[in-house]
Amino acid sequence: MGTWDIGPFDSDTAADFSYRVDEAHAEKKAEVLRAAFREVTATGDDYLDSDLAVEAIASAALVAAQCPGGEPVTTAYGPKEPLPELPAELRPLAVAALDRVLEPDSELLELWEESDGEEWKAGIRKLRAVLAGA
Template sequence: MGTWSGEPFGNDTAADFAWELDGQKRWSVVRGALRTALRSKDPLDMDTACVAIAAAEVVAHGLGRPTQSDVYTESVEEFVCRARRPSGRLVTAAERAVAAASAPGSELADGWMDDHEQEWRAANARLLVALRGE
């Protein structure tokens, strides 16, 4: 997986997920990504965790509280303009998915144990604050 930052859309897997939003008008793609992460009985694999965090960022955008706004989130912004505001249940699922994706033992969390771990953890913390509206 190519990675260029610790932000939610700072890797190839998350960027690919953003393209899945093209033409969508409902939250079903985002909901599906969050469900996949939350239904996993094992620690999350790297791709599932990357997509879960990206999906949570889409929810934050839907709430008007994005933590990343750049060229990598343009399709997210376009999706949010077409979709309604996310439900409270979707926001809760997003919070839980970020926690699962960044939990010790997840492949993604283990993969960040290097120079950029603090950047990644700080980005996840900002995302959780945005989702909670704090």
Template structure:
């Protein structure tokens, strides 16, 4: 009887851990962003990033997955502009993609990334609402603001 109970408990734990998602304050520390990154780094251009950023800046309520895609896209934009964050630098897929693709980021894409991150941080963002209920909200918000400010500074530089 005890053995059956232990076996059942073990299977329940395995089942729960198999369905539990990844969730952390980093830009790629959730399942949506990780899945997006996997797909985006298979591409040979920035079109998937642009599409994700455009979805995030469209009218209406911003769903959590689209917010996560926008953050991951913005990370890749910063990396493509030659100034990856620490978060992107520790992610081999981002670095490999930049080296392989040599993506070109025009000023409109950088501006779209800034607008998308503003929406992620806004009142009509499910991702922000979820994080606002967390003890780690300030850390998450600070990371998004730092990414936004980095891209804004890079985008405001005039070409030489």
């Protein structure tokens, strides 16, 4: 995992995902994000792969950026193309995906707990709060 900081786009996987979002036609961008959330929540009690979790977190950050109190995605590793207005129905999907990422059988959670897990978890919880409050 090529990760350099705790932000939603601070890894190779998230940067690659941003490229996928950019490559999608404007009317399909919301579906790219929805698919990332569904892949994570569909794992149920199975072990959650870190790459899926990273993509869901990046997607959640893009949705949260359009919510009241959300922070804009300004990193060079985020999508370069502007996103259209995203449907509000993505917000609860994002919350569910973030909840799943923080469950014990999450590879990404395990990896972060080996280093700076508390600061990373605080960032995920902040992102979740913006989405849940919108």
